[in-house]
Amino acid sequence: MSEQKKRKIAILGGGVGALTSAFYLASRPGAAEMYEITVYSIGWRLGGKCATGRNPEFGNRIEEHGIHGFLGSYYNTLSMMSSAYDQLGRQPGEPLATFEDAFYPIDSILCWEFRDYRWVNWKLTMPRNDLKPWEPQSLPTLRHWIEAVIGFMGRLFEHHAPSFATVGFDGSIARGMVHSMTSHAAAIARGEGGPLLTAIEDFWNWFKRQVEKLVENSDALRHLYVTLDYFLTMLRGIIKDDVINKGFDQLDGENFSDWFARHGGSMLTISSPLSMNTPNLSYQYPDGDTTRSPQMAAGAYLHWTLREFAYLGSFGWLFAAGTGDTVVAPLYLVLKRLGVKFELFHKVREITANAAGDAVDEVVIDVQATPKDATAGYDPLIDLPLAKFGGKTLPVWPDRPRYEQLAEGDRLQAADVDLESYWTSWQPVGEKRLKAGRDFDTLICGIAIGALPYLAPGLMAANPKWPQMVGAIKTVQTQTLQVWMKRSLKQMGLPFDFKNYDRLIGATFVNPIDGVADFSDLIPMETWPAANMPQSLLYFSGATPQYGPQPPFSDHDYPAREYDRVKYQAQQYLQACMGALLPKAVSNVVHPPGDPIGFDFSELVCLEDDAATLGVARLDQQFWKPNIDPTERYTTSPPGSTQYRLKAWNSGFSNLVLAGDWIYTGLNVGSFEGACMGGKLAVHAVDPTAMPLDQVYGYPPGQGPVSL
Structure with missing residues (x-):
């Protein structure tokens, strides 16, 4: 019997959607005999917007694209990483040996409320539960999420019991009412939302009578009032709009704030930091301009927020090292072991359609650099010894190519070019053309939507749904800042207990x-030197306004101008805002007399401590980054956009499958979880037996491929 021909799968992009697709295809039983999988990615590292670089000039410090972490509601992501660490098989005592070593729980977020011309800190703590992050089936439906939110409100009353005593009413009444809501929650799955709605209205009317006149004089009661109004308005709206049966998508033509107002949410709540956390977290500002009101599809907002409080184990799971070290490198190492091929330094130039316009014909790739040893290929990771683990090493991504492995390494190093930048002056050293039927049978496009107008003009012209999608799914530019400081946050006055x-x-x-x-x-x-060991590290991240088109890629100075813009904004930000965050790190405290609200830049760690690094000059040795490239820009969820998101299997081209947080995932919010869901949906499109839809956790029922 002749050997069965393997199905050739080419995956474009090295971000989360692409890696997730590769992971689940390569992990299925018998994959090595069924598939030949190759991932093509720009530059020297993987991860996309989650890529990390280690800078050897500054203690091999971790340099990120932004603030990253997993929510406990990242059902698909957490289970994938648990599986990846199981397959990684590191030995006890090695750095990040297991899932439990690599990810640790967090239970609170801090909101800032500006009130009466002062900043009020609002710590929101979420108690842990017994659910396991690798068991996403524990919270399978919207009903379970609603029950989780009601349970969260009940625990809030336990937490605020001392405040109740001071105003003279019995918290046991509130607990009884919450129990009543819980008893009615299960009935909504049967279409019986009336009893729960009545319980919600009874509870809210009672609570308002108790505290409405007291919230002005008590931060704790005001925060409780806002929290309850927030969640009860969501539950009220979900029942009245029959989200259980009609889904979240029906609401996506409406802005989230208008939806809350329509269902009785107070303006105090709608404009509160609790309400604003979701659009801020996902950069939902038109053109990245935070002076304008955020715009976010109501259904996407509700889906995200309900899941946020229906978490597995803990509210959040943070990384024990950089995102690239903790998440991307383990995925890469497992995929290599499973036989997946990686072609780094492969920048897609164009994806073309066939003459009929119903299939991809060819992918044209610019080869940016070539390994000296073609047989050995390129090894992208470096082994970093860590004193914390007795000198044992952790595989990490460097912040630059490993020039010694590249035929063009000396020229690349001398030119100091950024191969990840679309505005680089570096010219390709070769070209590769992937032909349908010869080099791939199925193409998975995991490249971010911001790049598609540049890479796929032929697909845009052949299928009218593509320009509609690109026009509706907006992307925004973001910025990040990381500062390493000489004193602890406690010493600098962080207002925490x-x-x-x-x-x-x-x-x-x-x-x-x-x-x-x-x-x-x-x-x-x-690996900082002992003489310059930082005592604290803060990350900052936010949107950046950018109106109109970006300059052509021939404008090679554009990245430098944007780096300068972010740097000077970071300087102004620290001078204007750090007094509210670290009041003992301002100039008038550190070196009086001086600025009473502006950051004293002598707090920053600096390897060269001389006259050239006084004051704001010390900022030059910190890390900041403008995320300007088409593949780095953040995918937003504006009202009216959901209907234009294409599904993984509905690209309009017979041999093209889509992956990423920009396709229709049901969640429809830019995130690691959205990209992971997009990658799993791509696997379902390639092989439904490898990824049944019920294993894409949180994907809405009835949204699968239609069998004709």
């Missing part, structure tokens, strides 16, 4: 860089 300190992380600080997170725990995973 450090006896119960969880960590600082949130997305409602001062715009435009509203995201801020404490990643001081990552410092031992870097």
